[in-house]
Amino acid sequence: MDQSVTNRRSFIKKMAMLSAMTAAASMFPGILFASEQEKGIPKGANLDWKKGPCRFCGVGCGILVGTENGKAVAVKGDPNSSVNKGLLCVKGYHQTMCIQSKDRLKHALVKKNGKYVETPLAEALDIVANKMKTTIAQHGKDSVAMYTSGQSTIPEGYVASKLMKGAIGTNNLDCNARLCMASAVTGFLTTFGADEPMGCYEDIDHADYFITWGNNMAEMHPVLFSRMLEQKSRRDVKIIDFATRTTRSSTASDRSILFEPQTDLAIANAICYEIIKNKWVNKSFVEKHCNFSKGITNMGYGLEDNYEFTDKPEKINFEAYKEFLKDYSPEKVSKYSKVSVMDIKYLASIYGDPNKKVVSYWCMGVNQHTRGTWMNNLIYNIHLLTGKISKPGDGPFSLTGQPSACGTAREVGTFTHKLPHGVVMNQKDRELAAKIWKVPVEKIPSKPTYHATEMFRAVDRGEIKFIWTQATNPLVSLPKTGRYRPAMEKESCFVVVSDVFPTPTSDVADVILPAAWHIEKSGLYGNSERRTQHWDKMVEAPGEATADAWMFIEVAKRMGYGDLFPYSKENHVEEIYNEYRQFHEGSKHGMAPLEVLKKESGAIWPYVEGKSTQWRFNAKYDPACSNGEAFHFYGKPDGKAVIWQRPFEDAPEKPDAEYPFWLNTGRVIEHWHTGSMTRRIPVLHQAMPNAYVEFHPDDAKALGVRNGENIKVTSRRGYCVLPASINERGLPTKGQVFVPFFDENMLINDVTLDAFCPISKEPDYKKCAVKVEKA
Amino acid sequence: MPIKSYLAHPVSGQKEELIMALRNLKQCEVVPAENQNILAVVTDTSDEKEEQILKEKIEAINSLKLLSLVSGFNTPHN
Numbered sequence: 001m002d003q004s005v006t007n008r009r010s011f012i013k014k015m016a017m018l019s020a021m022t023a024a025a026s027m028f029p030g031i032l033f034a035s036e037q038e039k040g041i042p043k044g045a046n047l048d049w050k051k052g053p054c055r056f057c058g059v060g061c062g063i064l065v066g067t068e069n070g071k072a073v074a075v076k077g078d079p080n081s082s083v084n085k086g087l088l089c090v091k092g093y094h095q096t097m098c099i100q101s102k103d104r105l106k107h108a109l110v111k112k113n114g115k116y117v118e119t120p121l122a123e124a125l126d127i128v129a130n131k132m133k134t135t136i137a138q139h140g141k142d143s144v145a146m147y148t149s150g151q152s153t154i155p156e157g158y159v160a161s162k163l164m165k166g167a168i169g170t171n172n173l174d175c176n177a178r179l180c181m182a183s184a185v186t187g188f189l190t191t192f193g194a195d196e197p198m199g200c201y202e203d204i205d206h207a208d209y210f211i212t213w214g215n216n217m218a219e220m221h222p223v224l225f226s227r228m229l230e231q232k233s234r235r236d237v238k239i240i241d242f243a244t245r246t247t248r249s250s251t252a253s254d255r256s257i258l259f260e261p262q263t264d265l266a267i268a269n270a271i272c273y274e275i276i277k278n279k280w281v282n283k284s285f286v287e288k289h290c291n292f293s294k295g296i297t298n299m300g301y302g303l304e305d306n307y308e309f310t311d312k313p314e315k316i317n318f319e320a321y322k323e324f325l326k327d328y329s330p331e332k333v334s335k336y337s338k339v340s341v342m343d344i345k346y347l348a349s350i351y352g353d354p355n356k357k358v359v360s361y362w363c364m365g366v367n368q369h370t371r372g373t374w375m376n377n378l379i380y381n382i383h384l385l386t387g388k389i390s391k392p393g394d395g396p397f398s399l400t401g402q403p404s405a406c407g408t409a410r411e412v413g414t415f416t417h418k419l420p421h422g423v424v425m426n427q428k429d430r431e432l433a434a435k436i437w438k439v440p441v442e443k444i445p446s447k448p449t450y451h452a453t454e455m456f457r458a459v460d461r462g463e464i465k466f467i468w469t470q471a472t473n474p475l476v477s478l479p480k481t482g483r484y485r486p487a488m489e490k491e492s493c494f495v496v497v498s499d500v501f502p503t504p505t506s507d508v509a510d511v512i513l514p515a516a517w518h519i520e521k522s523g524l525y526g527n528s529e530r531r532t533q534h535w536d537k538m539v540e541a542p543g544e545a546t547a548d549a550w551m552f553i554e555v556a557k558r559m560g561y562g563d564l565f566p567y568s569k570e571n572h573v574e575e576i577y578n579e580y581r582q583f584h585e586g587s588k589h590g591m592a593p594l595e596v597l598k599k600e601s602g603a604i605w606p607y608v609e610g611k612s613t614q615w616r617f618n619a620k621y622d623p624a625c626s627n628g629e630a631f632h633f634y635g636k637p638d639g640k641a642v643i644w645q646r647p648f649e650d651a652p653e654k655p656d657a658e659y660p661f662w663l664n665t666g667r668v669i670e671h672w673h674t675g676s677m678t679r680r681i682p683v684l685h686q687a688m689p690n691a692y693v694e695f696h697p698d699d700a701k702a703l704g705v706r707n708g709e710n711i712k713v714t715s716r717r718g719y720c721v722l723p724a725s726i727n728e729r730g731l732p733t734k735g736q737v738f739v740p741f742f743d744e745n746m747l748i749n750d751v752t753l754d755a756f757c758p759i760s761k762e763p764d765y766k767k768c769a770v771k772v773e774k775a
Numbered sequence: 776m777p778i779k780s781y782l783a784h785p786v787s788g789q790k791e792e793l794i795m796a797l798r799n800l801k802q803c804e805v806v807p808a809e810n811q812n813i814l815a816v817v818t819d820t821s822d823e824k825e826e827q828i829l830k831e832k833i834e835a836i837n838s839l840k841l842l843s844l845v846s847g848f849n850t851p852h853n
C-alpha cells in the first residue's frame with residue numbers, strides 16, 4: 001500500500017473509532033474513554049507529548065498532545081492532572097482536529113471596496129493602530145472599545161486590560177464572560193467579598209449528595225459528572241437534578257425535580273424557610289460568621305438603553321429575615337413553582353441533615369437569569385444557614401463555562417469595572433495598577449463604562465466608533481442579535497475581528513486578524529476550581545496566524561505605547577505572567593510561580609509557601625484565615641459572610657396568549673458554544689449537524705408537530721426556523737421549548753431577549769416568550 | 776476494504792474477557808470505556824466477505840451481549 005492510502009486508512013479508522021465513542025457519549029452521560037487512545041497511534045511513531053489544559057470547557061481537564069514532525073497527531077487525558085485523572089470527554093479527545101480546517105484564517109484580510117483582500121499582517125496591524133489613534137483623536141478615548149473572551153489566555157487578557165485601561169485610558173473593555181459568569185462574580189462579591197469558589201473538585205470524593213441547580217452537567221461538565229457517577233458506583237452517594245428540563249443529567253440522577261422557570265428564587269427561599277422552621281440552622285456558625293442584609297427590590301430588567309442600577313445594602317437581623325421567609329412556605333411556593341410540597345421539603349431535608357455532606361453545583365441556569373446575582377446569593381444562604389461550606393464535600397460550587405472565564409475574565413479582570421486586582425472605582429486598586437503598569441494613576445478612569453450588552457447598544461447608537469473583538473463570536477452569542485448585527489454593519493463603527501476561523505462576526509469586520517489557536521501559542525488558563533494551568537507552544541501556526549497577545553502588543557507599539565509593553569516575542573507569555581503575578585501577591589490570592597506551573601498540571605490559588613489552597617475560608621486549609629476562628633470570610637471587612645434577603649420576582653417576559661411558550665436556550669455536549677471550532681471537527685459535526693427545537697410530546701401532539709418537521713419559533717424580536725425534536729436529546733416541561741445556540745445557520749439569539757440581571761448585567765438566555773408554528 | 780465501528784456490550788461482569796477476546800482478533804481495535812460497561816470497536820478487513828466472517832466470530836464470543844453497528848466506511852483497494 002502506498003503511503004497516502006495507509007494514511008487515509010488510518011485516518012478513517014480513527015474517524016470510525018471516534019464515531020463509536022461519540023455514539024456511546026450520546027447513550028451514556030459522562031462516558032469516558034481513556035489511555036487506550038494511545039493504541040490508535042501509528043506503530044513506530046515518535047511522538048513528543050506536551051501537557052496543557054483542554055481548549056474547551058471550564059472543567060479545565062489536563063491534556064497531553066502528541067506531536068510528530070510539527071503536527072498534532074493525538075490527544076489524550078493527562079494522568080497527572082487531578083482534574084480529570086487521564087480522562088477526557090468527546091470534545092476533549094477531538095479538539096486538535098479543527099486546526100487543519102480548509103477555511104482556517106491564515107492571513108489578515110482587509111475589506112477594500114466591499115471585498116476582503118489578503119494583506120500582510122504588519123500592514124493590517126498598521127491599519128488597526130492608525131484607525132484606533134485617529135478615532136481617539138477625533139471622538140475621544142471612549143469611542144474605542146475592545147470585547148474579549150473567557151477563552152483568551154491570561155497574558156492576552158492582561159495585555160488587553162493594560163492597553164485599554166493603562167495606556168489608552170478607557171474602561172471600554174468587556175468580555176463574553178459577562179454573558180456566562182457575571183452573576184457568579186456579583187454573587188460571590190455580595191456574599192463573601194471575594195470572587196470564585198471556596199472549594200475544589202476534590203469535594204466530589206467526599207460529598208454524600210450533589211444537588212445540581214439548572215445544570216446539565218452530563219453534557220456541559222462531562223468529566224466532573226463522570227467523577228460523580230464514579231462515586232455513585234462506589235459508595236452511597238446521591239445526585240439530585242433540579243431543573244426546568246429533563247436532560248441526560250436528569251436520567252442519570254437519583255431524582256429529577258422539575259420547576260417552573262424563574263421560580264428557583266422562591267424554592268431556594270422555601271428551603272431556607274424549612275431549615276429555620278425545623279431548627280436545622282447551624283446556630284453557632286451563623287452567629288459567628290454571618291450577617292443578614294437586604295437590598296433594593298423591583299430593580300427592572302435593563303431592557304432600556306443606558307439603564308443603570310446600584311444596589312443599596314441594608315443590614316437586617318435574623319428575626320426580620322425569618323419574617324420575610326413567611327411568604328415562602330413550601331405550601332405557598334408549590335402553587336406557582338409546580339414543585340410538590342413533598343419535593344421542596346425533601347430538598348430542604350438534605351441540606352438540613354447535619355450528618356450529610358452536600359455540594360450544590362450550578363452554572364448557566366442560575367447565572368443567565370434576570371435575578372442571577374440573587375439566585376447565587378440564595379444558594380449561598382442555604383449553605384451558610386447550615387454551615388455546609390468551605391469543608392471537603394460540603395459547599396456551594398459555581399461552575400464556570402469557558403476554559404479561562406475564571407483565570408482571564410475574572411482574575412485578570414477583562415470587565416469594564418475591573419482591574420487585575422480589584423476594581424476601577426477603588427483608588428488603592430487604581431494606584432496599584434498604575435504602579436505596576438508604570439502609568440500615571442490619573443490615566444486609569446474611575447468610572448466603569450459599557451458592560452457587554454450596553455457596549456453593543458452603544459455601537460448601535462453610534463457612540464462606539466471602533467471595536468476589536470477577540471476569540472468570541474458575539475453576533476451568534478449575544479441576546480437579540482437581530483439588533484446587534486445591523487449595528488455592527490453600520491458605517492459609523494470600524495470593526496476588527498481577531499479569530500481562528502471565519503464566523504458571522506468576522507463577516508461584518510473591516511479587518512480580520514488571523515489568530516493562532518490554543519496549542520499554536522504558549523499560554524495560561526484558570527479553571528473553575530481556581531487552578532492555573534500553563535502550556536508551551538506545541539506546533540507552529542499556519543501562515544501569518546499570530547498569538548492575540550502579540551498582536552495587541554504590536555498595535556500598542558504602533559500607537560506609541562511601546563515603553564509600556566517591553567516584552568519580547570519569544571518570551572512574552574512568561575514576562576507578562578511574571579508582571580501580572582505582582583497584582584495578587586499575598587496569602588489571599590498568591591499565584592504559583594511559572595516554574596511550578598511548567599512542571600505540574602496546574603496549581604490552585606491562593607498558592608502559599610509552595611502549596612495550593614483547596615478550601616478557602618477554613619483555617620484548617622487556608623493560611624489567609626487570621627481571626628483565630630475555624631472560619632474566616634476575609635473578603636468582607638468584618639470577616640463575616642452575608643445571608644441576603646432576596647425575594648421571588650417574575651421574569652420580564654412570560655408566556656401569554658400571543659406568545660404561549662417559554663423559550664429556553666443552551667448547549668449540547670458535541671459543540672463548544674457557537675460551534676466555530678467543533679462544527680469544523682467532522683466527527684462532532686456529524687454527530688450533531690444542526691440545531692433543533694425540542695418539544696414536550698404533549699405540546700407536539702396538540703400542535704400536530706412531528707419529529708424533523710420545520711418549525712418557526714417567533715418572539716417579539718425575531719424568528720428562527722428549526723426542525724422539531726421530540727423525545728430525543730432532552731425533554732422540556734410542558735409549555736416550554738428548548739433550542740441549542742451552536743448553529744450559526746439557525747440563529748436562535750435573533751429570538752432571545754436582552755434583559756439582564758441589574759446587578760451583574762448578565763443576560764437571561766433561559767426565559768422569554770415565543771410562539772411556535774409549522775414553517 | 777471496509778472499516779466499521781461498533782459498540783460492544785459485554786455480559787455483566789465479563790468486560791475484561793470481552794476485551795481479551797476481541798484483542799485476539801487481529802482485524803479488531805478495541806477501546807473500552809473507563810466508566811461504563813461498553814467497548815468501542817473498529818474492524819478493518821479487506822472485503823465484505825472477510826468482514827462478514829469476522830462479524831460472525833465476534834458474535835460468537837460468549838462474553839458479548841450485544842453488538843451494534845455505529846459507522847461503516849469503504850476505502851479503495853491499493
Ligand code: SF4
Nearest residue numbers: 054056057061089092
Ligand atoms: S470536560 Fe471540558 S475540559 Fe474536560 S475534556 Fe471535556 S470539554 Fe475539555
